[in-house]
Amino acid sequence: MNQLKSRERTIREVSKATARVLVVDDGITQRMFYRSVLETAGFVVEEAVNGMEGYEMALIHPFDLLIVDINMPKMDGYAMMRMIRSDAAVRMVPAVMVSTEGEASDVVKAFEAGANYYLQKPVQPDELTDVARMIAGVAL
Amino acid sequence: MALVKASEQSPHIGTEPDSRDLGSLLVDLVAAEPSVRRSAARRLVVYPEAAMAVCDRLEGEGSPSVRAMLFTALIHQKSPAVAGRLVSFLRSEDVPLRNAAIEALQDMSDAVVPHIQGLLSDGDSDVRIFAVNILGALRHTQAPEWLAGVVRTDPHVNVCAAAVDALAEIGGLDVLVDLEALRHRFQGDVFMKFAIDAAMGRIRGQ
Numbered sequence: 001m002n003q004l005k006s007r008e009r010t011i012r013e014v015s016k017a018t019a020r021v022l023v024v025d026d027g028i029t030q031r032m033f034y035r036s037v038l039e040t041a042g043f044v045v046e047e048a049v050n051g052m053e054g055y056e057m058a059l060i061h062p063f064d065l066l067i068v069d070i071n072m073p074k075m076d077g078y079a080m081m082r083m084i085r086s087d088a089a090v091r092m093v094p095a096v097m098v099s100t101e102g103e104a105s106d107v108v109k110a111f112e113a114g115a116n117y118y119l120q121k122p123v124q125p126d127e128l129t130d131v132a133r134m135i136a137g138v139a140l
Numbered sequence: 141m142a143l144v145k146a147s148e149q150s151p152h153i154g155t156e157p158d159s160r161d162l163g164s165l166l167v168d169l170v171a172a173e174p175s176v177r178r179s180a181a182r183r184l185v186v187y188p189e190a191a192m193a194v195c196d197r198l199e200g201e202g203s204p205s206v207r208a209m210l211f212t213a214l215i216h217q218k219s220p221a222v223a224g225r226l227v228s229f230l231r232s233e234d235v236p237l238r239n240a241a242i243e244a245l246q247d248m249s250d251a252v253v254p255h256i257q258g259l260l261s262d263g264d265s266d267v268r269i270f271a272v273n274i275l276g277a278l279r280h281t282q283a284p285e286w287l288a289g290v291v292r293t294d295p296h297v298n299v300c301a302a303a304v305d306a307l308a309e310i311g312g313l314d315v316l317v318d319l320e321a322l323r324h325r326f327q328g329d330v331f332m333k334f335a336i337d338a339a340m341g342r343i344r345g346q
Contacts, residue, residue, distance in 0.1 A: 029304070032338060033335070071235065073242075073243060100265070100266060100298040121298050122332065123331060124330055
């Protein structure tokens with residue numbers, strides 16, 4: 001019961017302010033697409049081009065949700081998520097991992113790295129919006 | 141990832157004569173101390189005959205800086221045989237190794253060419269995506285045409301989407317007709333429409 005109240009409080013608190021999403025993907029078109037969909041849904045969107053930049057931005061700015069691609073140069077999504085989950089300052093931020101890879105083993109690896117949800121590309125707008133709202137706990 | 145691009149040769153990774161013989165350097169390549177392995181990798185640049193031994197070290201190398209130096213040494217070799225070994229890493233479950241192989245292959249231009257058709261017709265769509273990613277940064281005159289071929293024929297939506305992304309960077313006006321045809325082929329896919337619109341806009345300079 002207490003957990004439920006806590007959850008309700010979190011949803012209300014996030015709803016009052018504008019929910020912030022960090023999109024981490026090396027593909028410019030992917031980032032533009034996520035931004036377009038999520039901003040239309042009412043989110044504020046920031047972008048990072050690889051896992052290292054994403055991790056550093058997550059440390060500096062508070063985000064309500066991370067959308068993280070897996071295959072990226074410099075630092076891949078798995079490595080970024082492992083760093084996020086091992087850092088007390090940001091370990092609780094919800095994260096959705098996205099990849100072209102749809103094998104069961106890829107999904108398992110994403111969850112093992114710390115993802116709360118997994119989406120396979122190409123991501124459809126309604127699916128992205130619904131998942132972002134659900135995982136971020138936002139009633140936009 | 142490699143430490144330097146091939147076009148940015150460091151004086152430390154040049155082709156100066158080395159006092160150490162090949163045998164000693166190959167022993168050092170598996171030394172316990174990472175600094176010794178890194179030094180050996182750097183010195184092996186001048187020994188093309190050691191390229192396969194350097195390739196063999198990539199999978200087992202645990203130090204990121206040593207691995208980066210191994211890749212740097214291989215980029216300097218630029219041979220189709222080395223490219224062929226790096227291509228095999230595109231199937232690796234080791235994501236940093238796979239990504240570093242992609243970056244290295246992007247810097248190997250003509251050495252990669254003999255492997256392109258095989259990669260683009262691979263049965264694994266993820267390997268074809270990695271091939272497209274390589275082509276997008278290969279700086280080869282035929283790269284746009286190879287990517288246009290992907291757009292015309294590849295059945296997988298994510299492979300085509302990767303090719304659209306690459307063509308947005310290096311494609312000319314002649315690929316617009318292929319992009320328009322792709323829009324019809326994947327009619328109903330919202331992301332593909334978005335990607336094609338964005339690519340066509342960039343190619344037209346909008």
